Amino acid sequence: xxxxxxxxxxxxxxxxxxxxxxxxxxxxxxxxxxxxxxxxxxxxxxxxxxxxxxxxxxxxxxxxxxxxxxxxxxxxxxxxxxxxxxxxxxxxxxxxxxxxxxxxxxxxxxxxx
Amino acid sequence: xxxxxxxxxxxxxxxxxxxxxxxxxxxxxxxxxxxxxxxxxxxxxxxxxxxxxxxxxxxxxxxxxxxxxxxxxxxxxxxxxxxxxxxxxxxxxxxxxxxxxxxxxxxxxxx
Numbered sequence: 001x002x003x004x005x006x007x008x009x010x011x012x013x014x015x016x017x018x019x020x021x022x023x024x025x026x027x028x029x030x031x032x033x034x035x036x037x038x039x040x041x042x043x044x045x046x047x048x049x050x051x052x053x054x055x056x057x058x059x060x061x062x063x064x065x066x067x068x069x070x071x072x073x074x075x076x077x078x079x080x081x082x083x084x085x086x087x088x089x090x091x092x093x094x095x096x097x098x099x100x101x102x103x104x105x106x107x108x109x110x111x112x113x
Numbered sequence: 114x115x116x117x118x119x120x121x122x123x124x125x126x127x128x129x130x131x132x133x134x135x136x137x138x139x140x141x142x143x144x145x146x147x148x149x150x151x152x153x154x155x156x157x158x159x160x161x162x163x164x165x166x167x168x169x170x171x172x173x174x175x176x177x178x179x180x181x182x183x184x185x186x187x188x189x190x191x192x193x194x195x196x197x198x199x200x201x202x203x204x205x206x207x208x209x210x211x212x213x214x215x216x217x218x219x220x221x222x223x224x
Contacts, residue, residue: 004155006155009153032211034211034213042217043117043203043215043216043217043218044156044203044205044213044215045215046212046213049210049211049212051211090155090156092156094211098211099144099161099163099169100158100161100171100172101146101148101158101161101171101213102158102172103148103155103156103157104155105153105154105155106155
């Protein structure tokens, strides 16, 4: 069955430190890949997406993600975290021509001063 | 302003009392979808609609109904709500680049 795994329920990083959030998926082909961010009490906002081509994609707010087909992974990175990045981050895949979307359980990011 | 709106934002109801959560988008998107969000489970897709009069089940459709009579509206109907449908619900619409735009959410409590 198709699934998305975010192994870290929560992560704490110091402001200014680098960040990597992990995402692995299970699907028979290369799906559409997304990262969303949800600030407290808010809806979700798209950070970046990957469909094909260059496996390193740039997104908003200084985030980037790298697709690794051999590892079925799509990890999110940011070189220097700001306090305003504290939020919950969701990895998602689009399958079935992109009509169905499967989300991971999310990783909550805490940023300490 | 481009947006997805949902109403109501908060709802407390009792088991078995039919309810509808409305969703409307002003971006002329063909694709719309409903999700529920539960702690530790992320978002799970309930139903989606590729266009007017075309809908299909997501991963957790049991106990829910949808209809898509107009492009801008995609209401979610719970004909006989039960406590296990207590959740945070999000409506989304999607543009041609597959970016989904989410509404602010509806927090439903069924007692």
